[in-house]
Amino acid sequence: MKNFIFFTTILALLLTTSVNAMMKKTGYYCMPCGNDCDTIAYSGPGTCPHCGMKLYTQPEIENLKRNQQKQIKVAFYLQQGVEVLDFAGPMEVFTAAGFEVFTVSKTKDPVLSQGVLKIIPDYDIKDAPEADILAFFGGGSNNITDDNEVMQWIKGYKRPQYYFSVCTGAFALGKAGLLDGLTATTFHMSIGSLRKACPNTKVLSDVRFVDNGKIMTTAGISAGIDGALHLVAKIKGMSAAKNVTTYMEYDKWVPEQGLIVDKAK
Amino acid sequence: MKNFIFFTTILALLLTTSVNAMMKKTGYYCMPCGNDCDTIAYSGPGTCPHCGMKLYTQPEIENLKRNQQKQIKVAFYLQQGVEVLDFAGPMEVFTAAGFEVFTVSKTKDPVLSQGVLKIIPDYDIKDAPEADILAFFGGGSNNITDDNEVMQWIKGYKRPQYYFSVCTGAFALGKAGLLDGLTATTFHMSIGSLRKACPNTKVLSDVRFVDNGKIMTTAGISAGIDGALHLVAKIKGMSAAKNVTTYMEYDKWVPEQGLIVDKAK
Numbered sequence: 266m267k268n269f270i271f272f273t274t275i276l277a278l279l280l281t282t283s284v285n286a287m288m289k290k291t292g293y294y295c296m297p298c299g300n301d302c303d304t305i306a307y308s309g310p311g312t313c314p315h316c317g318m319k320l321y322t323q324p325e326i327e328n329l330k331r332n333q334q335k336q337i338k339v340a341f342y343l344q345q346g347v348e349v350l351d352f353a354g355p356m357e358v359f360t361a362a363g364f365e366v367f368t369v370s371k372t373k374d375p376v377l378s379q380g381v382l383k384i385i386p387d388y389d390i391k392d393a394p395e396a397d398i399l400a401f402f403g404g405g406s407n408n409i410t411d412d413n414e415v416m417q418w419i420k421g422y423k424r425p426q427y428y429f430s431v432c433t434g435a436f437a438l439g440k441a442g443l444l445d446g447l448t449a450t451t452f453h454m455s456i457g458s459l460r461k462a463c464p465n466t467k468v469l470s471d472v473r474f475v476d477n478g479k480i481m482t483t484a485g486i487s488a489g490i491d492g493a494l495h496l497v498a499k500i501k502g503m504s505a506a507k508n509v510t511t512y513m514e515y516d517k518w519v520p521e522q523g524l525i526v527d528k529a530k
Numbered sequence: 531m532k533n534f535i536f537f538t539t540i541l542a543l544l545l546t547t548s549v550n551a552m553m554k555k556t557g558y559y560c561m562p563c564g565n566d567c568d569t570i571a572y573s574g575p576g577t578c579p580h581c582g583m584k585l586y587t588q589p590e591i592e593n594l595k596r597n598q599q600k601q602i603k604v605a606f607y608l609q610q611g612v613e614v615l616d617f618a619g620p621m622e623v624f625t626a627a628g629f630e631v632f633t634v635s636k637t638k639d640p641v642l643s644q645g646v647l648k649i650i651p652d653y654d655i656k657d658a659p660e661a662d663i664l665a666f667f668g669g670g671s672n673n674i675t676d677d678n679e680v681m682q683w684i685k686g687y688k689r690p691q692y693y694f695s696v697c698t699g700a701f702a703l704g705k706a707g708l709l710d711g712l713t714a715t716t717f718h719m720s721i722g723s724l725r726k727a728c729p730n731t732k733v734l735s736d737v738r739f740v741d742n743g744k745i746m747t748t749a750g751i752s753a754g755i756d757g758a759l760h761l762v763a764k765i766k767g768m769s770a771a772k773n774v775t776t777y778m779e780y781d782k783w784v785p786e787q788g789l790i791v792d793k794a795k
Binding site for chain 2: 381405
């Protein structure tokens with residue numbers, strides 16, 4: 266019995282010392298990128314040699330906590346002709362918030378964005394994994410809505426927690442019937458077209474984003490940044506969203522420029 | 531002589547009729563993308579099936595004028611780990627302004643941006659063509675400054691009309707000696723490091739961008755959008771820049787948040 270108490274005391278002491286050491290010990294970690302390097306502690310500032318993200322100093326225990334949290338997975342559907350800022354703004358916001366982002370396209374062929382940027386998608390519609398957020402963007406959005414295979418994929422995709430669209434990405438959600446009975450917005454030059462395409466949707470022209478609870482649409486191009494920040498605030502709290510705005514030097518965010526309808530759908 | 535007058539009159543009439551027809555005739559054209567499809571007139575709205583850009587209606591003559599203007603060429607140097615919004619913001623702005631953008635990296639291997647986005651560069655440092663603007667971005671900027679081959683390429687590149695950097699892209703310009711004696715800015719967490727790396731440069735922490743005439747640096751991440759808009763205003767006039775802000779729904783641009791030093795260098 267004496268031996269048991271002795272060893273238990275020693276074990277408790279070792280554990281306490283170890284946790285205390287972790288709380289005191291700081292390291293330099295990359296911004297969360299979803300790769301294995303998220304757990305590597307570097308000895309000084311700079312950038313992560315694995316993913317190239319900037320390094321931040323924080324206690325080891327905080328990094329452990331960060332990596333133990335369930336990572337929100339975001340699927341970015343990128344079609345031929347996707348507008349570059351439409352997706353890149355939310356990609357910056359979501360990755361800086363610690364979400365795991367991956368890209369999907371109809372096939373694994375390179376996607377040409379804005380007539381300039383050649384992107385290799387991570388997945389195609391045959392092997393794309395499930396996600397918590399499924400996101401669509403403008404620029405060539407008819408390459409989604411006119412493609413039966415892609416539309417079937419959207420309809421058959423395991424219902425994510427949130428649908429998110431930027432600019433004319435709203436047409437993909439509309440064609441899939443996801444905007445029926447809801448309020449939405451889109452690119453300023455496509456407000457009339459979305460009203461025609463989705464007669465059962467109230468389409469607004471004077472908001473940066475509309476949040477129906479589980480389905481969010483944003484206005485054109487740069488408005489995707491604002492909508493993504495709103496989604497971060499909704500999932501992780503306003504202080505997490507504010508941390509992202511500080512990091513990306515975007516104090517121009519005005520949360521009130523969006524409309525929160527907040528229906529259950 | 532009579533014949534000569536007759537044929538000249540007929541020719542003049544035909545030319546006038548033709549120009550009048552071009553002035554009256556409208557078509558749907560893609561936003562300028564630098565590809566051959568810039569000259570194709572479509573019969574209705576939608577997106578260009580070649581580059582995926584949105585179509586706009588305008589008189590044929592206006593499109594002809596647009597395509598006859600010398601296109602400003604912008605080289606985007608993308609290193610491993612480049613921050614996605616750092617380059618995507620200016621890419622949106624410059625392409626919407628009609629500039630011809632291309633990407634360059636050390637090799638033609640895919641570049642991983644933000645630990646997420648896989649990009650195939652158009653050129654490597656051995657075959658990259660000349661440009662009017664040479665641009666550098668943050669995220670893994672030590673993959674530029676620590677690489678002798680890339681630094682030699684920058685120093686040996688035919689001097690462009692403008693150098694442009696976003697975020698810690700300023701370290702590339704600094705290491706190449708291009709910021710000596712100038713005023714500059716960078717990512718808010720790297721102000722101190724840039725001061726150490728460039729002791730002959732006045733590094734400011736309270737501006738969105740600094741314009742020294744031919745060398746521009748911007749603050750972090752989202753500030754690249756503001757700096758790129760300033761460069762468009764400088765090259766094509768304020769109304770061209772305002773057209774871009776309208777198109778991309780970025781009425782948050784405040785031109786006065788930048789400092790114009792406007793030295794000849």
